[in-house]
Amino acid sequence: MNNRSKVFIIAEIGVNHNGSLEMAKSLIDFAVEAGADAVKFQTFRADQIMLHNTPKASYQTRNTDITETQYEMIKKLELDEQMHLILKEYSLKQHVQFISTPFDAPSLDFLVHTLQLPIIKIASGEITNAPLLLKAARSGKRIILSTGMSTLGDIEDALGVLAFGYGEGKENNSIPSRKAFKNAYYSEAGQILLCQNVSLLHCTSEYPAPFEETNLRVLGTLRQCFGLQVGYSDHTLGIALPLAATALGAVIIEKHFTLDRNLPGPDHKASIEPKEFSRMVCYIRQIEQALGNSYKKPVASELKNQKITRKSIVAARSILKGELFTEDNLTVKRPAEGLSPLEFWELLGKTAHKSYERDEVIT
Structure with missing residues (x-):
């Protein structure tokens, strides 16, 4: 991804497959037809990531059965290991990259060692999950880190864990600590490793996200503060903001994708359907061509x-x-x-x- 000249467009399928393998395959088909570079799923074991009585977020309550807990909702949306294997193989045959977000250590191990994915996406909610971040970095895989709900300090802390994991902490006998993370982050070697392996996504973690709280200028702030590739994970309605983010220099665009916004499930309402996704891809490609270079002369x-x-x-x-x-x-x-x-x-x-x-x- 470091050498890409085009915006890397991710169709965020997430849990919009509703637990159905056939629906997941259909989503991959439509993402490929729309021109996505990658499809992204979520890999988790409900028992590993939350207590059984965990309440739902407000957006989840609006879009799903109010009588069930978040655990009950999430449990129905798990994809087992065999389904992952099938979907990865199906994606490869369709010539689209398969990516997933792990939410627990066993899921991360599965993505790294069994599926052997080259890219691991870390969700915004895991940015303080230092054990997961460290394990991801020690795997040596490229990481896309989403930064919703975070301050610059939160991001720096997470990058410190990653710098340590990619570097001296790659060996399990290295002792992790906040001091070790900070030292790794501020070292020249740590900065080089981060530039080689990590991309940041600006994100507003609400579904749908209000336009007035999206703050796309943060893209420039992240680029200036951390010197890393910067992209945008969009949760707003429609496709205007991914296009604006592209014009502001985002090199990765991630957008939630569904077959039908009226389907039951927590994320469908904040997703876009195939025709809209296809238009978004088309417009992004036009914008990246139009951005060209900064040298003003007659063309x-x-x-x-x-x-x-x-x-x-x-x-x-x-x-x-x-x-x-x-x-x-x-x-x-x-x-x-x-x-x-x-x-x-x-x-x-x-x-x-x-x-x-x-x-x-x-x-």
């Missing part, structure tokens, strides 16, 4: 228009040989076949070396 398509649209100095009326050029007998008109209008004042008061008819180019 190839402009050069042929330069002569036609610029102007020359011409006679405003008939001018006799020996007559002085004045503001009354000179004007500027298209095309640019003679003297540039920038020379207008240089001609004033000089003598015409020949006679000119009205609209004749001054030479």
